[in-house]
Amino acid sequence: MAPIDSDDNRTAGEGEELRAGRRKAARYVVPVAVMGVAAATIGLVPALADSGDPDLPKVTAEQLIEKIAKSDVQQMSGTVRINTDLGLPDLGGLESGLMSGMSAGPGAGGDGEGSAADPSAKLTELVSGSHTLRVAVDGPDRQKLSLMENAAEYSLIHNGDDVWGYDSKSNEVYHSTTSGSDGRPEKDVPRKDVPRKDVPEKDVPATPKDFADQALKAVDDTTSVTVGGTAQVAGRDAYRLVVEPKQDGSTVGAITVAVDAETGTPLKFTLTPASGGAAVVDVGFTKVSFAKPDASTFDFTPPEGAKVTKGDESAKAPEHGRPAEGGLAEGLDGLEVVGEGWNAIATFDTGARGGLPTASPDGDLGALGGFLGSFGDQVKGDFGSGTVFKTRLVNALITDDGKVYAGAVTKDALVKAADAAR
Structure with missing residues (x-):
């Protein structure tokens, strides 16, 4: 260190x-x-x-x-x-x-x-x-x-x-x-x-x-x-x-x-x-x-x-320290880290154009949609538009073109990182 x-x-x-x-x-x-x-x-x-x-x-x-x-x-x-x-x-x-x-x-x-x-x-x-x-x-x-x-x-x-x-x-x-x-x-x-x-x-x-x-x-x-x-x-x-x-x-x-x-x-x-x-x-x-x-x-x-x-x-049991098949972590293969120190931000591409769905065709948000929608803020920048999901420590920006930026940083820091990666 x-x-x-x-x-x-x-x-x-x-x-x-x-x-x-x-x-x-x-x-x-x-x-x-x-x-x-x-x-x-x-x-x-x-x-x-x-x-x-x-x-x-x-x-x-x-x-x-x-x-x-x-x-x-x-x-x-x-x-x-x-x-x-x-x-x-x-x-x-x-x-x-x-x-x-x-x-x-x-x-x-x-x-x-x-x-x-x-x-x-x-x-x-x-x-x-x-x-x-x-x-x-x-x-x-x-x-x-x-x-x-x-x-x-x-x-x-x-x-x-x-x-x-x-x-x-x-x-x-x-x-x-x-x-x-x-x-x-x-x-x-x-x-x-x-x-x-x-x-x-x-x-x-x-x-x-x-x-x-x-x-x-x-x-x-x-x-x-x-x-x-x-x-x-x-x-x-x-x-x-x-x-x-x-x-x-x-x-x-x-x-x-x-x-x-x-x-x-x-x-x-x-x-x-x-x-x-x-x-x-x-x-x-x-x-x-x-x-x-x-x-x-x-x-x-x-x-x-x-x-x-x-x-x-155990069904689909993961090796120690590695995600099992089918887990949500499987989509993190392209994970990169931008920034340094306390301002480090993890970013990856979900491949889901249009961002994460917030509602099904019949209007039902579902468990995940309700979880995310309950604390999401719409944001715009040079990168386009997206939604910031916040906790008291870890925040995540999910852009409308499917990219994710997450870290123990503020909303403004996430938007700045997305703009820089444009």
Whole structure:
């Protein structure tokens, strides 16, 4: 990453160590499942609520990022609260369905195939609303994430070579294995500082560290990074790391990461929009422990009578990190990125002349038409005309000749990008 905006002086060697440390910080992930392009775009920011301002030794932004990078917490457990408010209209759960379709997960299809316990579909629920998660980690080979629901629970367990997903509401089980994909013997246990090649990385951020890693990847010379005081999160003393765009035109106001003063582990992540108001994404521990979880935490046996679906038996199951056939993401083959830093805009051509349809011949908008039409603005420019669909963070311009421009930027920035590409 490029240099941070800071008044502190450092040598070239120190700068190299800092960049190396950031690269290390960006690869610490809890492996779970894929979600698709939407979550990757959303996984940027949070607003911080705290319960005190502890008196801690002063640190610089560079030192705090180094603390995150050097954090080597291998064992922890706790409860995480996720609140996501993109400002989408209330469509009775349709927004989650659309996100599931984007991920092309087999459990998201309407054909009755696949498994309700498939994580590639189930975890898309995290992109909207409020959710409570219980997490446990014991090194690179054992993790558990449980999504708590009303009178139900969804659990994703990685234990050695096995990955289990269990949906108590439907009594369905999803099972896949992680061994053998790189020809390595099972007895070959990876070093703790090297990610396993046969374990899929998680594209759906679920813990404060997941979100913080995504945010730190965006740090470059278009970014200001400062230390914004201290806080107390889940009973732990923490520093606040504040990340802000320097560029005009971004919808991102600021990202605040609460970093545990003792371990360097991110405890809370908050993204506030440039327009003000409540956080778009707010993810934080309400309880946390760095003690070794009990080994039985990661044990799983399918309940009697449960429907068990093997990973390679799922209908149209995608490879980890790749969209399945027929998913909405399939149309993104020509995806390009214009601009840089916080003003980067993704663009592609849908091939749909006349723009996206807003009504059928009988006047029925349908689910997609209603979803888009509820927050679309008509715009014109040198490019022609089109419609801008807005959330509190991500905006998209769909032109009448079928081109799409999307990013965490303002409506004017999208129109300018479309004009420049004319």
